[in-house]
Amino acid sequence: MTKIPMPGTPVRGSKSGAPIMALFDLLGRHWAMGVLWTLSEIGPSTFRRLQQECETISPAALNTRLKELQAAGFVHRVESGYAATDLGLQLYRQLLPLGSFSKQWAEHLSNEGTPISGPTKPEA
Amino acid sequence: MTKIPMPGTPVRGSKSGAPIMALFDLLGRHWAMGVLWTLSEIGPSTFRRLQQECETISPAALNTRLKELQAAGFVHRVESGYAATDLGLQLYRQLLPLGSFSKQWAEHLSNEGTPISGPTKPEA
DNA sequence: TAGATTGCTATAGAAACTATAGCATATCGT
């Protein structure tokens, strides 16, 4: 198993294990935020369902991610598979603003990003 | 170079390139959030300084991360090295609540203690 | 009993990250 980052213990990038760095270590793994996001959006779901929603994730990675998220207390097993815990939903809510920010970011990039062959499309 | 995730182009986990998934792909790389966070906190700084603040990051990874963050428009070069852009600071501000959340999370973990157990107490 | 669905493991190869050394340029003190 991969080592699961926990606040207070040395994590990648912080020997002190500062909570924020532990959280970044946990969330800064491929698909970690995506899994929590997806699970929060679609609600309790089976392993397979989650795997489908996460398009390209491999079962091994999904399983690892789920175990980490469980150990962290963000996800738990339920009758019908997996679900976000209250704490997990709380984290999801903290992540929510990133949704609209990402759209703003996408706009910013399409405005400034490609000086080549831009389909002269100035937005209002 | 590593492929830099951009909204609108296929990213890891989303062939559609949904902005949020592109952002997750970018931020879900080791040290991506840590670098932005640190750079925002300490202000404009040199490559070496940043490397020291990020305790264990390797120069290769830092360089890759910086290039990605630059391409994304979150970081730019300045006289004295590197600095977060306005957009980058905006993202940092979105990430800020994670700071206090992570402390709450650390508390939660020290209260519940046992990582592996039966159905945890979801609510009181 | 056969089929479908579930959670998950196995394996191999590719990609990413760490650790460390070191280069080329620029700036500094003398």
Next chain:
DNA sequence: ACGATATGCTATAGTTTCTATAGCAATCTA
């Protein structure tokens, strides 16, 4: 001018992590 220092960054090697795919054991369904 000359060495010492600091800068941004590359090179190499070894480890870890992720993807892709196949498939197994257990549980339901009929």
